[in-house]
Amino acid sequence: MPEIVVSRKVLVPFILITSLFALWGFANDITNPLVAAFGKVMDISSGKAALVQFAFYGGYFTMALPAALFIKRYSYKTAILIGLALYASGALLFYPAASYGIFGFFLIALYILTFGLAFLETTANPFILSMGSKETATRRLNLAQSFNPLGSITGMLIAKEFILGKLHAGDNFSELSQADQIAIREHDLMIIRDPYIVLGLVVIVIFIIIAAYKFNKFRSEEEEMSFKESVNTLFKNRRYVEGVIAQVFYVAAQIMCWTFIIQYAHNIGIPYETAQFYNMIAMGIFIANRFISTFLMKYISPGKLLMIFAIGGVLTSLGTIFIVGHAGLICLVATSAFMSLMFPTIYGIALRDMGDEAKIGAAGLVMAIVGGALMPPLQGRILDLGGKGFSDITILNVPEVNFSFVLPLICFIVIAIYGYRTLKIHANNY
Numbered sequence: 001m002p003e004i005v006v007s008r009k010v011l012v013p014f015i016l017i018t019s020l021f022a023l024w025g026f027a028n029d030i031t032n033p034l035v036a037a038f039g040k041v042m043d044i045s046s047g048k049a050a051l052v053q054f055a056f057y058g059g060y061f062t063m064a065l066p067a068a069l070f071i072k073r074y075s076y077k078t079a080i081l082i083g084l085a086l087y088a089s090g091a092l093l094f095y096p097a098a099s100y101g102i103f104g105f106f107l108i109a110l111y112i113l114t115f116g117l118a119f120l121e122t123t124a125n126p127f128i129l130s131m132g133s134k135e136t137a138t139r140r141l142n143l144a145q146s147f148n149p150l151g152s153i154t155g156m157l158i159a160k161e162f163i164l165g166k167l168h169a170g171d172n173f174s175e176l177s178q179a180d181q182i183a184i185r186e187h188d189l190m191i192i193r194d195p196y197i198v199l200g201l202v203v204i205v206i207f208i209i210i211a212a213y214k215f216n217k218f219r220s221e222e223e224e225m226s227f228k229e230s231v232n233t234l235f236k237n238r239r240y241v242e243g244v245i246a247q248v249f250y251v252a253a254q255i256m257c258w259t260f261i262i263q264y265a266h267n268i269g270i271p272y273e274t275a276q277f278y279n280m281i282a283m284g285i286f287i288a289n290r291f292i293s294t295f296l297m298k299y300i301s302p303g304k305l306l307m308i309f310a311i312g313g314v315l316t317s318l319g320t321i322f323i324v325g326h327a328g329l330i331c332l333v334a335t336s337a338f339m340s341l342m343f344p345t346i347y348g349i350a351l352r353d354m355g356d357e358a359k360i361g362a363a364g365l366v367m368a369i370v371g372g373a374l375m376p377p378l379q380g381r382i383l384d385l386g387g388k389g390f391s392d393i394t395i396l397n398v399p400e401v402n403f404s405f406v407l408p409l410i411c412f413i414v415i416a417i418y419g420y421r422t423l424k425i426h427a428n429n430y
Contacts, residue, residue, distance in 0.1 A: 005140050010131045013215055018144045020124045022151030024117045030155035031056055033164055036262045036272055040169040041188040042103050050380035055107040057372035059114025067122040068363030076127045077215050083119025084207040091200030098193035118366055125347055126362040138302050138348030142294040145344035153283040158195050160276035166191045230357040243350025244364045246418035250342045252371035253411035256379050257335050265329055267390040267401045282336035293341035302345050307419025312338035313412035320405045349422055379404045
């Protein structure tokens with residue numbers, strides 16, 4: 001008899017919680033293009049514009065552990081409602097941020113928004129794992145995570161059509177008169193603001209739906225373990241600790257590949273709004289491969305598949321770095337195929353066979369999203385080495401924008417090592 005990944009009795013809560021995956025995917029990928037947008041509108045360097053990612057993913061790091069402690073004391077549902085409230089508040093703060101025209105205000109709004117996302121991710125991932133048997137937990141999480149990129153590609157489409165495609169600030173923005181700069185900046189900040197206001201209102205509607213539904217208790221909510229016991233148990237679990245490290249590098253790789261694909265494409269003569277189309281193609285590949293990899297896990301162990309896909313990411317990263325032109329861009333787009341299974345698979349491997357300690361364990365894995373805060377600004381600094389352009393200097397005979405993808409390359413090597421260790425060293429515990 002085939003294993004049931006999602007049973008009928010949990011189908012409705014599974015669908016409701018899975019919708020949250022799409023919701024934070026939307027936030028992630030409408031935000032990634034803001035690095036390019038703020039770089040143009042505020043006339044700032046790539047390194048400073050990448051503070052968007054520092055604020056966004058820094059919020060995850062700050063709030064993940066408090067969210068986990070909140071879940072231990074209260075419930076999954078209450079934590080989800082807190083997360084949705086913070087999410088909506090951060091999105092709606094884009095209104096005063098645009099009115100004042102201060103870059104730092106936007107960073108604060110994003111920081112608060114991701115407080116909400118930290119609550120949602122810390123809650124939703126272990127919640128999905130608990131909705132059935134431990135044997136099908138990783139596949140169940142991969143299935144739920146398959147809907148995350150649907151939100152992501154919607155966010156990319158909105159960013160392309162309603163943000164990047166409507167900005168008036170161009171490459172010659174700094175050469176305009178001060179009056180023209182002020183007028184264009186005011187217009188463009190409203191363009192950036194409006195999708196977030198609509199998003200905040202949508203999140204409020206979802207808040208009302210979740211609040212009205214009565215959730216039953218699931219496996220991991222019926223067990224009790226103190227915070228100290230949870231932490232001690234987690235730190236003794238090498239598979240978990242190494243999983244957190246691998247997750248830091250995975251999130252860093254994902255955010256760098258999806259943030260700086262716009263600059264990479266622009267460097268070979270592709271306009272910003274068209275460059276976002278390549279990001280959407282990458283996301284389409286990511287979505288398709290997420291479902292394919294979930295199917296493959298019926299026949300290939302998660303650790304082995306993770307190692308194979310990480311090696312694929314190493315190869316496409318090498319192509320992105322050393323092949324200049326459209327072929328290099330194709331390699332960068334293809335990298336998304338190999339990233340597709342990584343986040344939920346690392347998550348599922350790290351938390352496998354855990355009980356109540358999974359709540360604190362989930363916080364550690366969400367805090368690992370800080371990789372998306374730390375490494376994109378470093379990649380932005382590499383882009384700034386020769387000036388505001390993306391090929392002002394060459395490193396290893398390639399433009400600095402190409403060379404900057406050495407950072408994702410390093411990340412995929414680390415993930416491949418974790419996949420190998422899961423397969424060979426942690427096999428007895430997996």
